[in-house]
Amino acid sequence: MSAKSPDLLAPLDLAFWALETADHPMHLGALGVFDADGPSAAEHARELLAARAAGVAGLRMRIAGVLVPVGGAARVPAADFDPLDHVGLSAPVADFHAAAGELMRRPLDRGRPPWEAHVLPAADGASFAVLFKFHHALADGLRALTLAAAVMDPVAPPEERRRATRRTPADGTEAADAERASGPRLPLPGMRAVTLDDLDPRRYPGHLRSVLGGAAQALAIGASVARAGVGVRSSPALTSTATGTRRTAGVALDLDDVHRIRKVAGGTVNDVLIAVVAGAVRRWLDDRGDGSAGVEPRALIPVSRRRPRTAHPQGNRLSGYLVRLPVAEPDPLARLRAVRAAMDRRKEHGPSRGAGAVALLADHVPPLGHRLGGPLVGQSARLLFDLLVTSVPLPSLGLKLGGSPLTGVFPLAPLARGQSLAVAVSTYRGRVHYGLVADAVAVPDLDVLAGAFAAEVAELAEACRAR
Structure with missing residues (x-):
């Protein structure tokens, strides 16, 4: 090239x-x-x-x-x-x-x-x-x-x-x-240069199957998105008229506590971290007077689909799982079991299926469609999910800048239009770091939510000890 x-x-x-x-x-x-x-x-x-x-x-x-x-x-x-x-x-x-x-x-x-x-x-x-x-x-x-x-x-x-x-x-x-x-650089994912082999008629059925398979996947994802919106039980606290303002907060927790909870309750570290988000949101909603009864917001959990040595090393290759957070459940261990069961079901089907795979639909839209439809899609994010909960992997090695050691890293996710809160989490050198991004007008009490994370881990740990 x-x-x-x-x-x-x-x-x-x-x-x-x-x-x-x-x-x-x-x-x-x-x-x-x-x-x-x-x-x-x-x-x-x-x-x-x-x-x-x-x-x-x-x-x-x-x-x-x-x-x-x-x-x-x-x-x-x-x-x-x-x-x-x-x-x-x-x-x-x-x-x-x-x-x-x-x-x-x-x-x-x-x-x-x-x-x-x-x-x-x-x-x-x-x-x-x-x-x-x-x-x-x-x-x-x-x-x-x-x-x-x-x-x-x-x-x-x-x-x-x-x-x-x-x-x-x-x-x-x-x-x-x-x-x-x-070889030559491909114009776009899913498009490639025409070669002499493409003139072989025996190859056409394979291409046709590929096109039909992509269309079928898009239809299946669209149907899953429609089903996921049925019976949604979110909270007005997670909805916001976009003001462009931002407020951030950070929470640092002991990773050993998370591992102890996982060993007793089962599941993965990620299951525990998502359950902690559900419990913290529950405490926050109750504290601000909105109430958590009946609340079950849809959390979008991004999943990276990037493969090593791909033709587009810089390109976003994302799918995701759409999980209803058991915010209304009063028992912390029951919340964790619900999260674990939901994540197990999503993993069984894989990141290319279900409503959480909505990002894959971008591959089926021509560039001009993204340009013209971007504002409309931005307005519809609230219809697809209620809360972003994403994980960012970090190296275990201690990093320094000018000899000054890095002691904590708080990832900060983009905030979708129409939503008031986004949560990102990473682990670094024995600590769990939650980064919270909120609309500053909609969530003036973000520090209250941040404090609820430590309280939720403490309650989960106590429930595990009692068990």
């Missing part, structure tokens, strides 16, 4: 790009907290981030429209890229999450590479935080993690890092070069 060939956005990337409006940003984020190793640690961190960002090819890419396919877009190098336009240093702050909320409400500049890093020094000088913001069209959670890790301190000897970089570069450029050498 020539150097001028565009890196076309995958259908889901294009959908995310089209969904965003000026008054409703759709970027994701991560708030990393570091112990400061000196009074100038935050300033030094900003200098390092800017210097290292200049060498990461993935951070130089902006999103630009293309002529073919009509309505499509591609990642292209920004000729005027300046890392200092993307990396900022704020005045000292008393509350990292309060500052992050204000920054998350600001849309990314769509004319530049859509990412930012904000260094936030603590008022007491003992720590600092870095808020990374990435647009989904540039990077999903896994890709954003890779790009952020590329600007951290090295974690291996130089020679070992060089060997690892040749195998799996952080910015994906060398892997992409290898793929280009093996």
